[in-house]
Amino acid sequence: MLENIKFCCTGKQRSILSVDKTYNLSELFVTPTVFKHIALCKTGLKDKVHPLFFGPIFLHGNSDYRTYNIFFSELQGVFKKHQINVENIIFGSDEEFAMVSALRKNFNTSKHLLCTLHMRRNLSISLKNSQGVPMRLREYISNMIFGENGIIYSTDDIMFRKKMLKFRNICIVNKYDKFLKNMFKSFEKKLYEYVYIPLKNKFISQVYTNNNSESMNSVLKMMIKKVVPLHTLITIISDQVFYYEKELERAVIGLGDYYIDCDLSKHDRVSLLKFVKESTAEVGSNNHKSTTISKYITSSYGKITLMRPKGSKKLSQFRRSRKF
Template sequence: MLLHKDASYKTYYTFFSHLASEFKINSLELRIPEDLVFGSDDEKAMTNDIRDAFPSATRLLCSKHLKDNLKHYLQNKIGVEVKERNEIMDNIFGKDGVVNANNTVDFEDNSNTFKDQIDQSQACQVFHRKFETSFKTFVNEPQRKNKDKSEKLWTNNNAESINHVFTVAIKWKPQSTPELIKKKLYDCVLVQFVHLRGCLHGHGDYDLISSEVHYRITDQISRCKSEDENQQFLRTFY
């Protein structure tokens, strides 16, 4: 967790470069996979820092943020009517839309077909200039390569949810750092570890992805271990 007072490149890079150095040092011990995946919204400072600190990592962009950004451009920058706007959004994000193409050829075909349909509109220019590359590189390609492929496009809802929990917990008002950490962040992180333990034991709201299932441990096996052994196992994830 990073507590920061600004969203500058320098701030984020300090954090991500530290992570990168730790991963290189401890990769064998922690069994960090080579194909690291980072997901974020389209905040430029953060995405650029992830790119620079982890150049070989796969980067995902939140499809919800991309949808919201595109909708904002269509509605407020161009003034596209509701019916046409909904058609454009469906042609891009729908089940058979551009970002859900099954391969690179289909992506290009779908993209070109879509641009031909709106060739005379400003929406075509916006799509080509601001969104097409992001949709291809950070949404469609990672989705196709994902071994644990979901039918739903990736969003950073979990991060947004915990952010909302924090802001509600402090009643949308600034607090001193010691109080914030001691009384609010600690409790939120504690709940996350409760979810983690449930995930490791095969119950609860979350599940392990296929590359991490070797960490799963049944309740029966856990009960046969001492408290120290169970705590040592959990410290693998601290």
Template sequence: MAIVEYQGSCKFEKIPHGNSTRTSVPYVRTDPAILKEAARITKEKHQKPLKTSHQMMLDDSINAPNAKQIRDKFLCHLNSKLGYPSKLKIGSDEEKAIKNAINQAFDDPNHVLCTKHLKDNVRRYLKDKEGCGAKERELIVRSIFGYDGLLNSDDSFSFESKFSDMDSIISKFPNFHKYFENRLKPLLLNHVFKPLQDGTVKELWTNNNSESMNNRLKESIDWKPHKLPDLISKINEVSAFQFNDLRRSIHGSGNYILEDTFKNHHVSPDKWVKMSQTEKRRRTWKLLSQKPRDPEKKNYIKSTNCSFQVPPTAKIAQKPNQRKRPRAERVRR
């Protein structure tokens, strides 16, 4: 019965598991192509299906799942770990496959697009498909992404007004005009302008930090494909460098400096050298586990039933060995 159930085309819809009566957590079915690939390998190598299953899990050279399946599975797993949130803020470039995967995995996400990628795509389109000169290219880019450009309009009426003013500039390039009308304008309106207007983001968003880390990872593997275990090892090495740099901030010899609210974790370099590895790890995890303090938050004095609270008063000077408060201070309180 399970074999019949897995036949046909795979639909990546989140539905409750049919064999479970106690849970309604959504999941994604396995693609039939994976089972077909497993059956082919089992038949060719004359081995048990369990051994084939282990091979497909450990050896990523057996390309049973494609990139779409891996991406969908990862995002659904991430959604479950986050507790199936609604209107989660997610940023990416304008790749159609990523947009579809995000909309499929998450419930009504606030999807924001990277304006750096949008700028680069506009420049590339004008240069490669229209033969547009550098001066005109930058003029169009400024009219869209500039300080007084389309995306920095005060409201939707101003957005449409500036778009009408741009028509005289982009009408010289018919292919780009069509591309702008059919593809670029809806993306800018729904995933850049509206998030700015409703306060999802406070400025034009870019994923430059992610791109720099992406470049770091590609350099670590010499820009060549690697098997999954090797890739995990490389990611662990890169993250270990960042972790060690964070640990150096404790004794003041790294690229990071402890903030004022974390100064209590500071240790002198001489003392740090004499510490054992266990003590160093304990100090590091103590730093990582501390939550940032809110400067506006005060430790209010609450009543017994928590129905009334007052802000704490400033402490007054106290002489050495003084046990009693001054009379004026007692009266004031």
């Protein structure tokens, strides 16, 4: 898992490491990290569609800053131990204050994005609940900020400030005093730091949404139809993580629903037939030698090493019994 994160989330064409909490799976909350495996592609499609993989998953009873800080502090230590350069990682999340604060403390050199769908929805809810802003005006404000030529796509800081001033004037004219007093400054700061700056500096090519995390959370919810005991939850999550790791192994030998994108991967694709033939030939040549056969088989193609199968034959059994 960690090698996959290192390969997919710290290179030139890197995947965003998304974090999102989900509910109603157990008595505990589940917060998985999710990333796209950029070396794998879905078979049968014209375009390259990279599958989603689970990263480290956090099970917790509370959702406060202290709890999230324990997880991200541990995660930071694990990344350091495995020489994963956190400066190259781009984290993505929603606006949950405790999560964002703990993430920023432990990964202060990493880049961080906020989900624009959550920001847009939360802005609309704030304007409605605090000031009773009608839907038409809320939609106009949202488009002014997040639309095609919105504030987040400003070409420089001067244009960004100018457009934010226009938004502020709309609030002043319509007497949205509570929103201006309680929410405007924090909203402007988050919009500038977590959306506008990453787009301007081309850390990302398009706005970030938490859709990848939501998709993987849905996978867990489909596997868990109702609230289950903790041990059952852990078993189901482990099986899901194991499933994706197996799909990666299958793709290496040309099986499964995915294939290796050789333009990005450090591994070459090897057909199963080619691998079996070459490995079998290698075993045959070893049988003529008096030396002990290695526990591992390395394809003469030179790229893959697997543990040698032990075989299904019992000790001292030379032919299959025909008695029934």
